[in-house]
Amino acid sequence: MGRWRRLFSLIVLLTPSYGWLVFAVLAPLGIMFVFSFLSDVPIGERAVFFTLKNYQDFFQNTFYWRLTAKSLLTGLYTTILCILLGYPLALIMAKIIPHRWRTALFMLVIVPFWSNTIVRLYSWAIVLRKGGVLDLFIQWLGFESGSLEILYTYQAVLVGLVHGYLPYMVLTLYIAIDRVENSFLEAAASLGANAWQRFWRILFPLSLPGMISGSILIFIPTIGSFVEPRLLGGRTGTMIGTIIEDQFVQLFKWNFGATLAFLLLVVVLILMALLGLLLRQMRLLRGEGG
């Protein structure tokens, strides 16, 4: 009797969240998956039939592959930059700064989350343009070898993306590093490990799960990004994300847009599977098992 009641309450408790998940996430995704195999958007009296043409179009035009590769590389660069910038920050916050200062530092990290993307990117435009804040600062420092202009370049896109996604890395790394007991490090020190060895042999491996989840949180949205490239990238700002957006917003080619989005999803799934495999191999090598 108790078992049935538990089952019943489980169903009651889980139905809203899973029902919502199915309705809000899986249903539109399913519709888009079907769309990617249709010849046209089924609205009005359009003759619609199943076709592989959208997928053929992708594979026959090599520039779509190149754009996909460009977007994947952009995701990779953004992730690496976020690790390089975020790791020291998370380390300092978790292990060095006293507790009462952490809240203030957290605020600084989280503020980009609160600001509207468009506002954030236009602010970057003011900083990065010729005669902008950064340019004037560099000139004030005394570098006079011409003016610095980053706006409307690929680098500007990376600046915008890193700024927007850095909080994910800092927060996940902070949680991972904070969980490493100080006694581990003290034990290592008592056995003669120097600061570098304590970091590289103890702290770093134990913070890896945080780094990996942070990387996944950053990599996946950045490869589909379209606002940052469009506003900051100038003529270099065409990505697979902007092409997908054009199909939906401007061109009414939802079918091809859905195809591009699904192919990107497949690429991501393959990469994640490879990453999972790699991590398992690493663990097996270290003798930890599954």
Place this chain on the structure above:
Amino acid sequence: MMKYKALVILLLVVLMLSACGGQATPQPLAPVATAESEATAPERFTLRVINWNGYGSDEPFVLEQFGKLYNVKIEHDYINSEEEILTKLRTSPATYDVILPNVAYLRIAMQEGLVEPIDVARLQNWEKLLPRFKDLPELRDEAGAVYGVPWVWGATAIAYNTEKFPNGIDSIQALWDPSNKGQVGIFDSFEDEIVFAGLALGDKTPYQPDDLQAVKQKLLELMDNVKTLWASEDEFNKLFANGDITLGNYWSGAAARAAKMGLPMAFVVPPEGALGWIDTWAIPKDAPHKDIAYKWLDYMISSEFYLTWDNTAGAPAPTTQASLDALAEDHFNRAVMGNPEVLARLVFMETMSPETREEWNRLWEEVKASQ
């Protein structure tokens, strides 16, 4: 460890799903703007308009004159391309009251049954239209029913910074000139750019290009000079005012407005030619407020509206004789656009087949992707 792994996988799945779902969200750069009327009495209903941002119908005086007169709230949905008008009509039928396609896209809307025939007898100002607009065959179906009311017309040609080019610009090749590298802003539209490249190649019929590969090559060369692509009037003006760009292809009416705002901008129709367009007001099929839509059409082609627009903000060339006569002798829309030689240089936008549009769009995507 297992717990952590499960968490990562869950996050991963949710994120991937939401990342893909997110692709379909509308571009945040084109927000829906609501023009609030200040009338104290509640408006009877909302007139929903599709137009470009800052293009006449959303001027404050329109709300003052038209909105108050008929006690309606006027709400605009802004577009960044003609295709977007069609997209909005296809996905939201019976939602909009009036739309502003150019003649080429009006044809597509007619073929797809997205617009209603207009009873021109209900428009007091219809007879005031210049014959070459009133009698335009493209406005009509085989039975002779009219579907669009010609509002204004103009050119997509070259706007440039008069401080940077004190001697003016006398060729479309200025966009390709290596001395202008990194200073050019171009409209992110496959149609406009392919026509411009064709004209620059000396093609008099750029809608039927002799050699599409040569056009592509020409566009790749153009990209070397391009600083960035623009999608709206506001965006072009910002780029221009900041000095990010000093020249680019632009609309005649928008250039007039920018000059009126005090930007050092001049507009030229180069000898090689430029793109011409005629914008028409039309009523979508099953528009919710047809009576007011007719009043809107009539008001939009009135000289009262046109002259106020031109005086306060700046407008493209008018379609009625009365409006034209009221302009000063040296007004751009009278002196330059009224010049038959300039008119002869314009290649007017043509209705393209879906196949051609797809081919041109793919070419343009490839050019953009090469950067």
